[in-house]
Amino acid sequence: MKRICEWAMALLFSGVLLILMAATILLPKNRYSYYENRNLSAFPEITAESVLSGQVFDDLETLFCDYAAWRTPALKAVTWADLNVFHRPVVNETVVTDDVLLPQLYDPAMSDDDIRAQAKLVAEDNAALQKQVESYGGHYCYVAVPCQYVYYEDSYPAYLTNRSRYTDLELSALTEEMNAQGVCFLDMGPVFDSLGHPPEFSSRVDNHYGLLGAYETYRAAVQKLNGDYGLALSFPEEGTDVTFSALPNPYMGSRTRKLLGLRGNDEKLLTAAFREDIPFTRFDNGEEVAATVYALPATDAEPLTYELYMGGDIAETVLRTDRLERPSVLIFGDSFTNPVESLAYYSFDELHSIDLRHYTAQSLSDYIAAYKPDVVICIRDYEALLSRSDNGGLS
Numbered sequence: 373m374k375r376i377c378e379w380a381m382a383l384l385f386s387g388v389l390l391i392l393m394a395a396t397i398l399l400p401k402n403r404y405s406y407y408e409n410r411n412l413s414a415f416p417e418i419t420a421e422s423v424l425s426g427q428v429f430d431d432l433e434t435l436f437c438d439y440a441a442w443r444t445p446a447l448k449a450v451t452w453a454d455l456n457v458f459h460r461p462v463v464n465e466t467v468v469t470d471d472v473l474l475p476q477l478y479d480p481a482m483s484d485d486d487i488r489a490q491a492k493l494v495a496e497d498n499a500a501l502q503k504q505v506e507s508y509g510g511h512y513c514y515v516a517v518p519c520q521y522v523y524y525e526d527s528y529p530a531y532l533t534n535r536s537r538y539t540d541l542e543l544s545a546l547t548e549e550m551n552a553q554g555v556c557f558l559d560m561g562p563v564f565d566s567l568g569h570p571p572e573f574s575s576r577v578d579n580h581y582g583l584l585g586a587y588e589t590y591r592a593a594v595q596k597l598n599g600d601y602g603l604a605l606s607f608p609e610e611g612t613d614v615t616f617s618a619l620p621n622p623y624m625g626s627r628t629r630k631l632l633g634l635r636g637n638d639e640k641l642l643t644a645a646f647r648e649d650i651p652f653t654r655f656d657n658g659e660e661v662a663a664t665v666y667a668l669p670a671t672d673a674e675p676l677t678y679e680l681y682m683g684g685d686i687a688e689t690v691l692r693t694d695r696l697e698r699p700s701v702l703i704f705g706d707s708f709t710n711p712v713e714s715l716a717y718y719s720f721d722e723l724h725s726i727d728l729r730h731y732t733a734q735s736l737s738d739y740i741a742a743y744k745p746d747v748v749i750c751i752r753d754y755e756a757l758l759s760r761s762d763n764g765g766l767s
Contacts (some may be wrong), residue, residue, distance in 0.1 A: 448632045455634055461529060464630045472576040473627035473636045477535045487538070488545045490758045495549035497766045498750070502555055504740060505748045514550065515580060516543070517560045517708055519753040523574035533583045539754055544759055558596045560589050560676075561754075576635035578625030579753075580678055583616065583644060593749055594719060600611050605699070605719045605747075608646060610692045612649035614715075616642045619680075620672045621697050629677075641676050642713055643668075652717060655690040656683075665691075665714035681710040687730035689713070691723040699746035704728060704736065705763050709751045720747070729762045736766055 465758040469644040502512040528534035550557035575587035609613040628636040667683040679693040
């Protein structure tokens with residue numbers, strides 16, 4: 373009887389494995405993981421070197437794990453247990469608190485001297501770019517904005533790093549070097565603090581600021597450009613020129629998605645409406661597309677992501693309003709530019725936006741030389757301030 377039970381268990385276990393393997397092979401596959409916000413592994417290239425080193429077998433294991441049948445329900449079950457049974461403070465690289473979901477951080481491997489040296493290089497890059505813009509009569513402004521982990525750095529438990537020492541040194545070094553190089557530099561951290569550091573300026577479940585934080589960034593940039601260069605850029609005042617309203621859809625911020633929607637899905641995204649309609653034509657990567665700055669869902673129940681603003685990260689976007697009396701603008705940077713773009717066309721005749729993580733047709737310098745925008749605005753979040761690649765690569 374014992375031997376029969378052992379055989380039955382072995383057959384059952386083998387059957388389950390065969391079913392899982394067959395399902396993994398036969399079920400339809402999606403190369404993109406919505407909750408993890410990443411592309412899943414591709415089939416590895418098999419070469420003599422990769423076989424001998426064993427790398428191909430590691431890659432195949434990763435591939436199998438990525439495409440395992442019923443992977444998402446399994447991940448959700450494990451995440452639910454971590455949150456509700458074990459009450460882990462960090463789940464799926466997300467710090468879980470009562471009020472906010474934050475990224476798990478590690479201190480960068482940079483000495484104080486390294487930080488200062490890198491800040492000097494970044495400032496020199498921006499000084500050279502500003503010189504190019506001003507050489508044809510244009511105006512340049514570099515805007516630094518707090519990312520979520522900085523805005524809510526006091527919400528981290530004491531036993532976890534919030535990277536505050538690095539942030540403070542990074543900011544002080546960059547501010548000093550930017551001022552020494554004469555760069556038109558705007559730090560939104562003190563601006564947000566002067567306005568009371570309201571929680572609605574930054575998302576509680578995503579790395580980015582909310583639309584109100586983007587609106588105040590847009591306002592401060594206009595004021596900085598007007599003050600430093602004597603411009604007269606217009607700006608829409610809330611309540612008279614622009615109104616904000618919340619969408620009813622659940623918001624799946626990047627932290628919420630890391631927790632597979634089991635926490636932090638009560639935040640709402642905002643849209644803005646100008647009192648006077650401003651018709652425009654929109655081009656994405658040279659192709660005319662629908663004239664909208666919001667990627668609105670089909671229903672009120674459909675979850676939203678940060679791609680609501682401008683449809684997400686696009687290599688090049690151009691908005692033309694045909695108001696020739698107004699100046700033109702180029703805005704470049706990572707995803708923090710997107711909600712600003714959805715507002716800033718109010719002030720300009722033509723708005724160009726490029727994301728150098730995706731735009732490869734020409735360098736930023738060549739793009740500016742060809743287009744000669746009246747105003748150039750760089751928007752960088754605190755985490756990326758010292759990076760000289762992608763949108764920090766200004767050559």
